[in-house]
Amino acid sequence: MGDSKLYTLSDFQSIISQDLASYAKYKNEDPLFHPIHYLLQIGGKRMRPALVLLANQMLNGQIDDARSAALAVEVFHNFTLMHDDIMDQAPLRRSQETVHQKWNTNTAILSGDAMMIEAYRILCESPNQYIQVLLQVFNEVALGVCKGQELDMSFETRHDVNHDEYVEMIRLKTAILLGGALQLGGIVAGANKETQGHLYKIGEELGLAFQLRDDYLDAFGDPEKFGKLVGGDIISDKKTYLRILLNERMTDEEKKLAASPFSNDAEKVETIKSLMIKHQVDLESIHIAQTYIDSALQHLHSITATEDRKVELQNIILELAKRES
């Protein structure tokens, strides 16, 4: 790879699209696979497989050594979506019917199971010498993601969740898979343990920052730039980082006000947002997200690689820090 042309994020996304298109032909006559291929073609930014390929390139790996791990991570991620959508009774994903809605719950359970096995099968197509280490990382991350979903569900019936518990939940449910993606990409480039550790942390911090910024934008985003309805989380009383922090800081009187019936959604959104601003919950969430971003950049800095091989990942981190949608 020495001085050959480096791939950009968008190059990687094209490669992933090609690999997903090839995979869409795999067992496509088998009804067990129809929901798998359906969900995978719904799309998404393919950020997780891109992180695998980015880390691999950063450490001078061969792209072909990383493509199986990249596809495995995307298949695994979509397996979690298939089962999470059942658990959340979500009718739609990216404006298309979820699998349990389009088929039925049993099909979504079973094709999800098959999809997880497929993720392992595909991962095992990586170069032999890395399989054992890849599996160790993958198993730990996969179990952690289940644990994150378990925490998320358990929070629904609890009223005393604190902001540290919330961060731990999003760390497991979302962030560690980004960390795992970068680490897997490093492994197939022959990265040492220390570098693998930095890669994992970059993904983890990136995931945490992403989720906190998501929570912030839902309440304080610019309605013209933010894709979804601003205030949606407030209206549905979703336990976001901001709302949990607010609950920890409100006086008893303010708590009564926040829990009182509102004449309309707009009034509710405005009241809760005023309380958030008063208690500086908005500023704090931005501040914490920035510390995660800074830490991710610090870990990137600690990795021994040329700057031209770091720049794509650095851009992803910097763009996340200022994203408004």
Added chain:
Amino acid sequence: MGDSKLYTLSDFQSIISQDLASYAKYKNEDPLFHPIHYLLQIGGKRMRPALVLLANQMLNGQIDDARSAALAVEVFHNFTLMHDDIMDQAPLRRSQETVHQKWNTNTAILSGDAMMIEAYRILCESPNQYIQVLLQVFNEVALGVCKGQELDMSFETRHDVNHDEYVEMIRLKTAILLGGALQLGGIVAGANKETQGHLYKIGEELGLAFQLRDDYLDAFGDPEKFGKLVGGDIISDKKTYLRILLNERMTDEEKKLAASPFSNDAEKVETIKSLMIKHQVDLESIHIAQTYIDSALQHLHSITATEDRKVELQNIILELAKRES
């Protein structure tokens, strides 16, 4: 191991009980693992892990090299039970509440997912040099089991399932995991591909014979020896091997009779059984089961191993052939 004492099936079952007891302490504070440990302690004959250990001993393997694969197979098997019970809406398993009944469906989905990941994690604790091959076999078997469940569910809404399709379904849903168990046990004993093939076939034929004999006993078993209600499958119109074969052989008039309302269950059972006897469906199912038994014995015969190391597996096969409960 040369001339050291050989383990019996019951020795292996004790070892498996010990390993399951150790595993019951793993993450036992974690709510995600409560349903996993609950289901595993409900019990069962532990036949699958025993097959792993039996095959390993037959081929002069070290038992400690096979214990992880044995536990992984039992954990995987119980994962399939956890999810199948949701799909079948089964309230009880071995007279105890199923996981989705005792907790809820979401918990059973999620802990089942965690359980499958655990099966992979445990399998990866096998000796390094075998992991890649173990995973290849495990992945293929695991996906096949899902496919078997998919076929089983699809049969519920079909009226034209023939006996070949039925055999293919039970092969995938039940038999190949027994085959895989024996093959995994052979792999960690360093068995060559040919021997692995024989081991796999023994388990597969054993599984087919077991299921066909199960179908037979449900209709024609001795009520005093057969644990369950004799005729249960007939009463519920379950598509068993016997019933499918009968449907293929009945005249139109007999089909009308079989589908007519009966004044009570006993009359229904007697009528259908008479038709089965008339069309020799009972004899044929026993005959086919016996051909699977014979084939299993033939494959066992083809394996290069001393007779004293084959005897336990041979006994299992022979006892299956004459089992009455």
